[in-house]
Amino acid sequence: MKDLKEVYQTYEKLFNQEITLQGWIRNHRKQKDIGFIDFNDGTYFKGVQLIYDNNLKDFQEVQKLHIGSAITVTGILIKSLKEKQPFEIMIKTIKLEGDCPDDYPIQPKRHTREFLRSLAYLRPRTNLFSAVFRVRSIVAEAIHNYFQENNYVYVHTPLITTTDCEGSDQMFKITTFDYDNMPKDDKGLVDTSKDLFGKKTYVTGTGQLHGEAFAMAFKKIYTFGPTFRTENSNTKTHANEFWMIEPEIAFCDLNGLMNIEEEMLKYIVRDVLEKCPEEINFFDEFVEKGLKEKLTKLVNSSFVRITHHEAIDILTKANIKWEFEPNYESDIAKEHEKYITEYFNSPVFITDWPKDIKAWYMKVNEDGKTVAAVDLEVPGAGELMGGSQREENYDKLLKRIKEMNVLEEPVDWFCNLRKYGGCYHSGFGMGFERLIIYLTGVENIRDVIPFPRTPKNCDY
Amino acid sequence: MKDLKEVYQTYEKLFNQEITLQGWIRNHRKQKDIGFIDFNDGTYFKGVQLIYDNNLKDFQEVQKLHIGSAITVTGILIKSLKEKQPFEIMIKTIKLEGDCPDDYPIQPKRHTREFLRSLAYLRPRTNLFSAVFRVRSIVAEAIHNYFQENNYVYVHTPLITTTDCEGSDQMFKITTFDYDNMPKDDKGLVDTSKDLFGKKTYVTGTGQLHGEAFAMAFKKIYTFGPTFRTENSNTKTHANEFWMIEPEIAFCDLNGLMNIEEEMLKYIVRDVLEKCPEEINFFDEFVEKGLKEKLTKLVNSSFVRITHHEAIDILTKANIKWEFEPNYESDIAKEHEKYITEYFNSPVFITDWPKDIKAWYMKVNEDGKTVAAVDLEVPGAGELMGGSQREENYDKLLKRIKEMNVLEEPVDWFCNLRKYGGCYHSGFGMGFERLIIYLTGVENIRDVIPFPRTPKNCDY
Numbered sequence: 001m002k003d004l005k006e007v008y009q010t011y012e013k014l015f016n017q018e019i020t021l022q023g024w025i026r027n028h029r030k031q032k033d034i035g036f037i038d039f040n041d042g043t044y045f046k047g048v049q050l051i052y053d054n055n056l057k058d059f060q061e062v063q064k065l066h067i068g069s070a071i072t073v074t075g076i077l078i079k080s081l082k083e084k085q086p087f088e089i090m091i092k093t094i095k096l097e098g099d100c101p102d103d104y105p106i107q108p109k110r111h112t113r114e115f116l117r118s119l120a121y122l123r124p125r126t127n128l129f130s131a132v133f134r135v136r137s138i139v140a141e142a143i144h145n146y147f148q149e150n151n152y153v154y155v156h157t158p159l160i161t162t163t164d165c166e167g168s169d170q171m172f173k174i175t176t177f178d179y180d181n182m183p184k185d186d187k188g189l190v191d192t193s194k195d196l197f198g199k200k201t202y203v204t205g206t207g208q209l210h211g212e213a214f215a216m217a218f219k220k221i222y223t224f225g226p227t228f229r230t231e232n233s234n235t236k237t238h239a240n241e242f243w244m245i246e247p248e249i250a251f252c253d254l255n256g257l258m259n260i261e262e263e264m265l266k267y268i269v270r271d272v273l274e275k276c277p278e279e280i281n282f283f284d285e286f287v288e289k290g291l292k293e294k295l296t297k298l299v300n301s302s303f304v305r306i307t308h309h310e311a312i313d314i315l316t317k318a319n320i321k322w323e324f325e326p327n328y329e330s331d332i333a334k335e336h337e338k339y340i341t342e343y344f345n346s347p348v349f350i351t352d353w354p355k356d357i358k359a360w361y362m363k364v365n366e367d368g369k370t371v372a373a374v375d376l377e378v379p380g381a382g383e384l385m386g387g388s389q390r391e392e393n394y395d396k397l398l399k400r401i402k403e404m405n406v407l408e409e410p411v412d413w414f415c416n417l418r419k420y421g422g423c424y425h426s427g428f429g430m431g432f433e434r435l436i437i438y439l440t441g442v443e444n445i446r447d448v449i450p451f452p453r454t455p456k457n458c459d460y
Numbered sequence: 461m462k463d464l465k466e467v468y469q470t471y472e473k474l475f476n477q478e479i480t481l482q483g484w485i486r487n488h489r490k491q492k493d494i495g496f497i498d499f500n501d502g503t504y505f506k507g508v509q510l511i512y513d514n515n516l517k518d519f520q521e522v523q524k525l526h527i528g529s530a531i532t533v534t535g536i537l538i539k540s541l542k543e544k545q546p547f548e549i550m551i552k553t554i555k556l557e558g559d560c561p562d563d564y565p566i567q568p569k570r571h572t573r574e575f576l577r578s579l580a581y582l583r584p585r586t587n588l589f590s591a592v593f594r595v596r597s598i599v600a601e602a603i604h605n606y607f608q609e610n611n612y613v614y615v616h617t618p619l620i621t622t623t624d625c626e627g628s629d630q631m632f633k634i635t636t637f638d639y640d641n642m643p644k645d646d647k648g649l650v651d652t653s654k655d656l657f658g659k660k661t662y663v664t665g666t667g668q669l670h671g672e673a674f675a676m677a678f679k680k681i682y683t684f685g686p687t688f689r690t691e692n693s694n695t696k697t698h699a700n701e702f703w704m705i706e707p708e709i710a711f712c713d714l715n716g717l718m719n720i721e722e723e724m725l726k727y728i729v730r731d732v733l734e735k736c737p738e739e740i741n742f743f744d745e746f747v748e749k750g751l752k753e754k755l756t757k758l759v760n761s762s763f764v765r766i767t768h769h770e771a772i773d774i775l776t777k778a779n780i781k782w783e784f785e786p787n788y789e790s791d792i793a794k795e796h797e798k799y800i801t802e803y804f805n806s807p808v809f810i811t812d813w814p815k816d817i818k819a820w821y822m823k824v825n826e827d828g829k830t831v832a833a834v835d836l837e838v839p840g841a842g843e844l845m846g847g848s849q850r851e852e853n854y855d856k857l858l859k860r861i862k863e864m865n866v867l868e869e870p871v872d873w874f875c876n877l878r879k880y881g882g883c884y885h886s887g888f889g890m891g892f893e894r895l896i897i898y899l900t901g902v903e904n905i906r907d908v909i910p911f912p913r914t915p916k917n918c919d920y
Binding site for chain 1: 461463465466482483484485501502503528529530532557558559560561564566580581582584585589590593594596597598600601604605608611612613614615616617618619620621622623632633634635636637639640642649650652656657658659660661663670673674676677678679680685686688690692700701703710711852873874876877878879880881882883884909910911912913915916917918919920
């Protein structure tokens with residue numbers, strides 16, 4: 001019993017040998033005395049053609065096999081005459097493991113992505129989603145490998161938290177209460193002290209705070225786990241559940257952080273080009289023309305590094321009527337991101353953002369106006385990573401907390417990290433789905449998550 | 461700038477060379493004309509001794525450095541005269557990056573685990589927790605490597621779900637509602653149709669159902685992510701948030717599944733013995749005497765395979781007064797698990813359990829009484845993995861769903877997997893923390909999770 005992937009890796013040694021495979025019928029073309037089955041077992045992007053003719057003793061039975069059925073097949077691996085396939089298999093025996101009726105929704109024809117979204121449990125059986133989710137898996141492994149090879153410790157930061165550091169409107173509450181019998185306190189308000197944890201609890205939107213605690217022990221750490229946002233927005237890039245990678249590095253300033261981000265992204269892209277050539281070619285041909293060139297170019301480029309101020313200079317000098325006027329005090333809009341990455345035709349780090357539009361834990365620069373934050377903008381996918389040097393000075397951090405009306409008590413331990421051998425340090429977050437969108441060209445986040453959760457959509 | 465880990469890997473080439481390190485002071489012993497600093501940067505279990513004498517121009521300043529402080533140190537790597545340390549560093553310059561006050565709670569003395577539990581954000585700086593959490597990281601990577609090398613696809617199954625397949629008492633509800641203003645329907649009951657997803661939603665206790673859908677496309681898949689249970693029990697082995705690994709394999713029966721479980725566990729143990737010798741020696745000396753021997757033995761053993769019936773035979777024949785009498789129709793208790801693993805002095809697979817005490821999706825054996833389920837019991841940690849061959853027959857599955865009063869509608873898509881090219885398949889779940897407990901000898905789950913969540917305990 002072999003995986004098709006192994007067969008593809010060693011087929012030259014397998015010619016004229018008997019092999020057994022187990023998988024599914026993707027297509028079945030029948031002629032009077034011969035039949036062709038497109039077979040795939042899911043371990044490799046490409047399938048293999050199985051051939052049988054009327055010398056097969058149960059020829060009639062085999063001709064009846066349905067598309068979608070699970071089979072065990074034994075046959076002889078032979079050289080193919082067609083250029084596109086290096087080998088095919090002449091069937092000796094075939095066993096039906098699981099039938100599939102004629103109304104099977106995944107037929108060998110083009111289905112729209114919208115239609116397939118409504119069949120999330122079947123769509124990984126199509127070429128597109130087989131490619132997307134195999135790439136997703138291999139990229140996850142590449143991320144782990146990059147950090148582990150570089151002595152980072154992988155930390156499972158908690159998902160259940162009482163620290164509502166994003167503002168409670170953006171976080172899901174989590175409870176064991178029966179909604180129709182919530183215990184109340186004296187004032188008639190819901191009494192969360194009676195809940196399992198004795199407190200009001202949320203599922204988290206970030207592992208950063210806990211990650212910092214571990215960076216102060218292990219120097220270099222990363223998280224890689226699910227994250228939640230309650231945003232009620234139906235865009236191509238928003239989901240309520242997604243995965244994030246959040247590295248945190250002690251003794252690292254903003255320049256060091258950019259070096260790491262650049263090195264990591266190149267490592268990932270190199271890895272996916274090497275391990276998923278079939279998938280990348282497929283995306284290049286059918287999803288995003290020029291994808292392969294884009295990725296190859298990235299590996300060999302030096303990312304541009306400009307300040308937010310310089311970015312606004314470029315935008316205001318551009319001869320374009322903006323929907324949102326670029327502004328030295330404000331965030332940049334999607335249209336600006338697009339212009340900047342096209343202007344440089346490269347990933348671009350934008351640093352030193354106005355402090356008022358960034359988070360409270362970022363280090364304020366000497367100008368008193370900007371923070372040592374950096375966003376990485378990539379062509380076609382916008383902001384891929386966001387990071388900053390963290391404020392390591394206890395008094396300055398407390399000042400920012402007060403200025404920005406952050407609740408102090410839940411983050412007192414986080415502030416204490418500055419008292420107990422704190423040091424300059426930096427970290428970033430990368431949305432995993434946004435990375436997959438960038439690497440595959442598949443532009444809707446619903447199509448890169450196995451079972452996406454978006455407003456009004458929690459099927460399966 | 462080097463990581464201490466790199467220095468340990470290459471120190472023989474670095475003698476008499478100048479190196480720079482960044483990390484923390486673990487201990488500081490001062491004499492009149494000389495000082496010794498135990499230094500660690502967290503990238504390696506072992507630290508290094510820094511030495512300075514009164515030839516150092518800021519000798520007086522350096523003598524004042526506090527335990528816990530963050531420093532950048534440059535010095536000459538020299539051979540050590542002590543047997544326990546292969547090298548030490550003669551300081552040339554030292555820079556204080558972050559001070560630490562005298563009331564720093566992590567002093568170089570023995571702290572109880574209970575005390576350190578109350579300081580979850582600082583405890584990774586101690587030897588024990590540094591070892592535990594580094595091993596946790598390296599074991600996570602080993603698990604990914606095992607599955608990726610064997611052509612499994614890593615699937616991020618959703619955490620937010622409407623499928624309450626464990627019974628709602630065991631699952632957390634998740635909502636965007638303000639608890640004190642929950643919208644109500646005509647009957648005065650909370651109207652979850654007005655919530656973000658338009659339904660009542662939970663955070664999940666398993667990825668298995670979704671994993672099966674992907675196994676029917678990729679043949680071999682695994683999940684590795686956080687899982688939640690609302691159990692209100694304060695034992696050493698229960699937490700409300702923990703990580704699970706759930707592989708699912710198409711065309712795999714119960715024997716095949718046991719082969720995979722055994723191969724995977726040996727792969728992990730081999731990897732941790734190879735990559736974490738310092739940590740394993742530490743656990744062996746200070747946490748569980750004989751740990752190293754236990755693990756080494758496992759790699760070279762063949763796991764015992766017995767049926768539940770045979771296990772009960774052994775238990776009833778044993779000359780022991782049980783708290784719970786062994787019974788052919790019942791589950792086995794902790795005391796039984798312990799006896800069985802000690803009886804064989806080996807990990808033991810127990811198969812073919814009474815169907816009434818196992819889950820609805822397990823394949824009923826031909827006897828009509830038992831299911832093709834398997835638990836792996838390991839010495840010292842009890843049940844480490846639980847798996848089964850799944851019922852692949854649509855009608856039989858539906859019958860079990862009705863018999864066991866499972867809500868049909870939320871799992872109809874799951875049942876459909878049996879209609880559309882389903883095949884015999886199997887899967888198992890492994891609690892990641894239980895594995896870490898087994899590998900380290902640290903027996904309380906609160907001490908192997910970075911920030912544990914247990915009833916009434918959701919600090920940080």
